[in-house]
Amino acid sequence: ETGVTQSPTHLIKTRGQQVTLRCSSQSGHNTVSWYQQALGQGPQFIFQYYREEENGRGNFPPRFSGLQFPNYSSELNVNALELDDSALYLCASSPGTGKGKAFFGQGTRLTVV
Amino acid sequence: AQRVTQPEKLLSVFKGAPVELKCNYSYSGSPELFWYVQYSRQRLQLLLRHISRESIKGFTADLNKGETSFHLKKPFAQEEDSAMYYCAIPLYSGAGSYQLTFGKGTKLSVIP
Numbered sequence: 001e002t003g004v005t006q007s008p009t010h011l012i013k014t015r016g017q018q019v020t021l022r023c024s025s026q027s028g029h030n031t032v033s034w035y036q037q038a039l040g041q042g043p044q045f046i047f048q049y050y051r052e053e054e055n056g057r058g059n060f061p062p063r064f065s066g067l068q069f070p071n072y073s074s075e076l077n078v079n080a081l082e083l084d085d086s087a088l089y090l091c092a093s094s095p096g097t098g099k100g101k102a103f104f105g106q107g108t109r110l111t112v113v
Numbered sequence: 114a115q116r117v118t119q120p121e122k123l124l125s126v127f128k129g130a131p132v133e134l135k136c137n138y139s140y141s142g143s144p145e146l147f148w149y150v151q152y153s154r155q156r157l158q159l160l161l162r163h164i165s166r167e168s169i170k171g172f173t174a175d176l177n178k179g180e181t182s183f184h185l186k187k188p189f190a191q192e193e194d195s196a197m198y199y200c201a202i203p204l205y206s207g208a209g210s211y212q213l214t215f216g217k218g219t220k221l222s223v224i225p
Contacts, residue, residue, distance in 0.1 A: 004156075033212065040122075042199050042215030043157070048206065056210030090157065092213075099145070099203045099211040104157040 004093050006105035013081050013112050021076040021108045023091030032074040033102065034066060035090040043090055049074055078110075086112045115140045117183075117200045119216035126190050127224050134185040134219050136174075136200030144202050146183040147213070148174055151197045160185075160198070170194070190223045197221075 005024045013019050025032050031050045035043035045058035049068035063079040072093070078085055088109050092102040118137045126132055138144055148160040161169045163176045163183060174185045183200060199218045203211040 031210075035213075040217070042201075042217045043213070045206070045212035045214065048210045048212065050208075050210060053208075055208035056206035056212055058206070058212060101147075101159050101162070102213060106156045 004091055004103050004105035006089075006091050006108050008108060009106065010109045011111070013110065015081055015083060015112055017081050018077065018079045019081060019110060021078075021089050021091075021110070023074045023076070023093075023105055025072045025074065025091075025093035026103050029093035029095050029103070030072050031094045031096060032068055032072065033092045033094070034074070034076045035092065036060075037088040037090055037107070039087070046076070081112045083112050086110060115202070115204055116214060117146075117202050117216040119198075119200055119219050121219045122217070123220045123222065125222045125224060128192055129189050132185075132187045132190045132194065132221065132223075134198050134200075134221065136183045136185065136216060138181050138183060138200075138202055140181075140202060140204075144176075146174070146176060147201045147203075148172070148183075148185050149199045149201055149215070151199070153196070157199070190221075192223050192225055195221055195223045 007022045033048040034046040037043045048056040052068045065077045068074045088107045090107045091105040094102045146163045150160040151157045172187045197218050200216040201213045206212040
């Protein structure tokens with residue numbers, strides 16, 4: 001059984017650029033959620049994908065978008081990067097609706113300069 | 114607003130001393146609550162959930178609806194307990210999905 005894997009682990013981008021982060025969910029999990037964790041804060045929910053459809057969204061602007069693929073892997077895309085987007089981005093997978101236990105990846109550290 | 118609050122950013126205790134990490138919640142209805150832990154250089158992982166009523170690594174947490182609290186306790190701290198601890202509550206975010214809402218976390222430091 002493979003766990004949740006994210007790529008890349010670190011990334012530096014310039015303000016205004018676009019970025020794509022990737023996540024492979026744990027085997028058998030059809031729900032993927034993305035979280036943003038700023039320094040010194042707890043993770044904040046961005047959105048969730050279930051069976052390739054977005055089915056829940058936190059308080060993030062539309063320039064944060066995502067995809068889920070038939071194999072349940074997922075991408076997080078952020079357009080028009082701002083300095084405040086610098087954070088650790090976490091992906092979590094779970095079976096079903098996500099109300100139960102979530103399995104987290106190691107995260108992608110994004111720095112916007 | 115429904116949320117969880119962890120009032121302490123940092124908690125330092127001596128090895129062998131009791132530990133209590135505080136979590137208070139604001140929620141209408143019957144909540145489910147979780148404690149997640151992140152050890153140094155490791156990923157965030159579930160420590161325990163209140164509906165399981167289990168003890169993991171010597172930690173327990175009791176849901177107190179009267180005080181709206183879900184404090185994490187351990188009678189004798191070990192050095193390996195040093196980590197970031199997050200209290201979390203799953204909130205319904207529409208279309209059958211739930212989002213985990215986390216507190217800001219408490220860093221536990223166990224002094225040898």
